[in-house]
Amino acid sequence: MREAFFQIYLAFLGSLGFSILFHITSTRLFFASFGGAISWGVYLALNPLFSSEALRYFLATAVIALYAEIMAKIQKTPTTTYLVPSIIPLIPGSALYSTMNYALRGEWEAFSAEGLFTLQIALSLAGGILVVSSATSVYKSLLHHFMKKAVQKKKGKKTGRYSL
């Protein structure tokens, strides 16, 4: 348990480093780094529930993408601000390193297994982002559609203006 909290704390620090590197400032700095802690926390919490690594990475990414969308909405800022630092602890740097190592040693079976595993994680991250971002865009266009209808009912109002 202590080990887990220590890891989450480290994930927070790592994301903090990236947030600083990407020029995030003020309250956004804390919440973007906190996203890193959440992503690793969710990943660890799902550990006893699912045996599949890919599924855990997928779910953790989906949670963090949702967090990023919500925070971006609240703070009226692009989703990228929260998504990029938060996802950093899930990026398979360690798996990439092992893949390179197997290649250098000429252990091609281990190389292909580890390489496929890295690819699988990358695809899980992609899937997690995909699910949430498509759900949000569907939600946004539905909202826009109904707002337009509501405004059209009240006569004399112009609908040319958008809000970002």
Added chain:
Amino acid sequence: MDTEALLSLSLDIGEEMLLSGAEIHRVEDCIRRICHAYEAKRIDVFSITSVMIATIESPEGKSYTQTRRIAQSGTDLTKLHRLNCLSRTLCSSTPSLDFARREFQSILSSCRPLAAPIFYLSYFLIAGSFTLFFGGTLLESAFSALIAMVLCLAVRLTGRVNFNPILSKIMLTFLFSLLAILCARVLPGVAEDKIIIGNIMIVIPGIGLTNSLRDLFSGDLISGLLRLCESCILALAIAAGYSLAVLLTGGIA
């Protein structure tokens, strides 16, 4: 309404957004909305990671086209945030274009590159914490952070000379891998692998990959593929730099 100035301003805003790390979808959408708010009759925007084209038609029926060639991209999410705020203001209250241009210039002049100590601090934090995160010891983490400082110095130096990004990635990875391997050779009880992983986290094209996937899924296939290609090549460059360092020091033990 000066349509040409409007087009110029909205493309400049779009260009700077793209440069500071926005997705293509957001950039195109932003240009479209600004021109729409200022009552352009027709707006056609197309953007990929390296170029952006827009044609707008003024209320009098005259067409204007401008292009921007996007050279390189860094990431400055505060600048992106402020540009986003500016474009929201333009869309909701349509202030005069002169005012908007002044606001835009003030954002550009106030968002400077990171100060040197902060830059070093971020590298220190990333490498140190990820070495521990992936199971390194405290001593390894300290060395990892120190090597990251050297890496940071190298990044700043190569940034000045405007190197080819792929070549500089190879060289940077070679540099920190070599230092890590030398550390492990000299000091007993220190293994190079966790140190290298901590430093790999710095150079890994995480933001490129994330943004490329978001571009792909929002339908900007060309930009998504371009960025995906770029990320894959950069990952290969990391592998090349690492292999070079390992082979030069006599292979894996």
